[in-house]
Amino acid sequence: MKTLRALHLNAHAKTIIEVQIDAKNTLKEMQDAVGGLIEVGFDWPDNRHTAYVNEEGMFGEHEDWVLIQGAPNPFKGNAIICGFNPKNGETVGCLLTLEEVKGKVKFLDTGTARLYIWNAPIGQ
Secondary structure (H helix, E strand, O other): OOEEEEEEEEOOOOEEEEEEEEOOOHHHHHHHHHOOOEEEEEEOOOOOEEEEEEOOHHHOOOOEEEEEOOOOOOEEOOEEEEEEOOOOOOEEOOOOOHHHHHOOEEEEEHHHHHHHHHHOOOOO
């Protein structure tokens, strides 16, 4: 089985770990990682990586959030970062290091996430 490297951001455990996802079943595995249907949460500035989040995460009862530096807002729940081929849009392995991502991610509780959202400058 061919696998792709991805980085899983677990908002509840406040961890970022390397995972392998089945290259032939990326959609299901990405959905499993975030706990529901996926949507793009943030395109990495290198234009080769995307953080996917739970499309319905705001409706969940959990109180855990992920803030990625450069994203317009924090995301409720888990995220998974995968690479993509900008020429054809296919999901590929993530080339970002754990250290790079850890330096750009903060885990927040609901109160802190609300303060961030309310105080964020317009357009960010």
